[in-house]
Amino acid sequence: MWTLALACAFFLSIHVLISGSRLKEQLVDAIGAGIYKLLFALLSLGGFFWMVTAFFGARSDPFNHHFWEAPFILKTIAFVFNFVGLMLLIVGALSPSPTNLKGARHWPDEPVSGIIRISRHPVLAGIALLSATHLVCNGNLAAWVFFGTLLALSLLGANSIDRKREAAFGDAYASVMRRTSIVPFLAIFQGRVAFEPAELGVLRVMVATSAFTVLVVLHELLFLRPAL
Incomplete structure (x- = not known):
């Protein structure tokens, strides 16, 4: 369950704290729009894959009430x-x-x-x-x-x-x-x-x-x- 919680926190954080804030503009200015979009897409896909695998693993976890x-x-x-x-x-x-x-x-x-x-x-x-x-x-x-x-x-x-x-x-x-x-x-x-x-x-x-x-x-x- 802890792995699922971490995966969900990571996925939510990269969208709220990065994409949904001024940090996005700062990153775009620093590395360029193209590289930012590529990195954000990779982080999003990786984060979602982590969430999915953690979810299936958590279904048999004893803490999954x-x-x-x-x-x-x-x-x-x-x-x-x-x-x-x-x-x-x-x-x-x-x-x-x-x-x-x-x-x-x-x-x-x-x-x-x-x-x-x-x-x-x-x-x-x-x-x-x-x-x-x-x-x-x-x-x-x-x-x-x-x-x-x-x-x-x-x-x-x-x-x-x-x-x-x-x-x-x-x-x-x-x-x-x-x-x-x-x-x-x-x-x-x-x-x-x-x-x-x-x-x-x-x-x-x-x-x-x-x-x-x-x-x-x-x-x-x-x-x-x-x-x-």
Whole structure:
């Protein structure tokens, strides 16, 4: 469990203390943007791999206390939310986004469209949703530490991006924030933007659905637990 805690602390620290602070600017000035991105990517991949291996190792640790077993109805509800979360993650990763620096060139003329109507940070929202459902349905300490770290990082990351983009682009990004939400579907429910499923892209939705199906079928083989 200590290894998992250290791995999660390392992964969270490099994103919050480096990427989410002025230290990033200082490092970019010192070593250049290209080298910084390469080093940060390597640290992130290494940190995540450490987290995953530590998580699987901690599942059999005597300190990995089991607090409860999720009922089947809760697992069924989580199954649906997992589909939504993976859809957000994959469709978001395959879609252009007004929240990245490249999209800044089109503000404020380009209307909010596609997956951004659902969440302006679809990838992070998808990770947060997947993490939350797995945290609730896995009543053991190792799962709470692992998925809790991913959930916290997703929420902190979304807010950090908003602050940086608003500081850099002012009213242009503020207009995007007014028409969208971080929480999936909130802006749609509030009437700030319309839901247009056709804008998601048939191919993107098919890729996400296929990935979800494969993960469900292979879940027990890959993660040593059935999907339901």
